[in-house]
Amino acid sequence: MNFVEELRWRGMLHDMMPGTEELLAKEQVTAYIGFDPTADSLHIGHLCSVMILRHFQRCGHKPLALIGGATGMIGDPSGKSAERNLLNEETLQRNMAGMKKQLSKFLDFDSDAPNRAELVNNYDWMKDFTFLDFAREVGKHITVNYMMAKDSVKKRLNGEARDGLSFTEFTYQLLQGYDFLHLYETKGCRLQMGGSDQWGNITTGAELIRRTNGGEAFALTCPLITKADGGKFGKTESGNIWLDPRYTSPYKFYQFWLNVSDEDAKRYIKIFTALSREEIEALTAEHEAAPHLRVLQKRLAKEVTIMVHSEEDYNAAVDASNILFGNATSDSLKKLDEDTLLAVFEGVPQFEVSRDALAAGVKAVDLFTEQAAVFASKGEMRKLVQGGGVSLNKEKLTAFDQVVSTADLLDDKYLLVQRGKKNYYLIIVNG
Helix, strand or coil, X not given: CCHHHHHHHHCXXXXXXXXXXXXXXXXXXXXXXXXXXXXXXXXXXXXHHHHHHHHHHHCCCEEEEEEXXXXXXXXXXXXXXXXXXCCCHHHXXXXXXXXXXXXXXXXXXXXXXXXXXXXXXXXXXXXXXXXXXXXXXXXXXXXXHHHHCCHHHHHHHCCCCCCCCCHHHHCHHHHHHHHHHHHHHHHCEEEEEEEHHHHHXXXXXXXXXHHHHCCCCEEEEECCCECCCCCECCEECCXXXXXXXXXXXXXXXXXXXXXXXXXXXXXXHHHCCCCCHHHHHHHHHHHHHCHHHCHHHHHHHHXXXXXXXXXXXXXXXXXXXXXXXXXXXXXXXXHCCHHHHHHHCCCCCEEEEEHHHHHCCEEHHHHHHXXXXXXXXHHHHHHHHHCCCEEECCEECCCCCCEECHHHCECCCEEEEEECCCEEEEEEEEC
16 A cells, blocks of 8 residues: 555645655655644544544554644644643643543554554653753754744734734744654654644754754645535534544534535545545445435445444444434434433423423323423314324324323433424423
């Protein structure tokens, strides 16, 4: 497998320094990508970088994942227009542990293969570096003129940010450049990769290596992922799509990929899955023959959900989706955990009733008209029940005065009422 060719056909190559492709063809290369430890989970904005490291390792090269424990305490001005919050050491350690666990699903850290992945933290080599030593050993090699010429710095100085650029953030490219130098000297790392907004910082590192010890180092970037409509990838109204199920349930994660547009699905299936070129071409042809079947979206959602979570989580997400959009049974509804149930029925009308009202049993017709206004009148409900148009927890209601009690609750707290084919109501029992 040729790494650069692999990235090229997948649409994952934006730019690289001359000589990068030749170096990769000639020998096993060590390369790194940096990740900010600003949370204890990665989100799908990181996923393109993670997939690049995965392809890199599969092509026989050695990947390093650098956690920016030191640089995370400062913040990178690239692509940002505001100063970042600084993190304390305890938070950084927790965040790193969470990120390593997730990266282990994509990269082999544990085998004895010569190209096994390694996790490195720049805090380890920066924490004892004094300011005077840094100024003498690193600062003297790079001129301010050189640093000022970088786009990320120019944008912040040309008034795109109201409050300019702090000295702390200005030094960021030197710190990131020193990471590259340190990994070059200690790990034989000759290539740094990252998003296209990192080109300036990466080339500073290569320049620092050249000026410090005459060494030759290389840079490769991937395009920033966007949506076909120009919107920001990986963000929803409720924020980031995280890889950690505590922050984004596997159901919501699956739904995100399932709901991407046709144009985006064609690009994303190349970037975010390990499917071969032949498989993707066949799926694309199948999709174009019958776009309404959403073949690409379904396969994309399946591959990414299994890769990030598990096959079990994927199957549960499909079952949960069928509850809303298919002919699911009451059994599949009862299997849902509370988070997934609430995620599936997010946005449906909700009513709250007290547990006391259900304790002794209450007639459905009273519960669904007087205590929770699912139906405008008892007459309307009676008519719908007789026509087989009302379900409670996915089971047809056979009598409008059927008794409902706490024994019917899902997760000991919820009742799901369905009126007709598409109208759902969630009753939440309090107390």
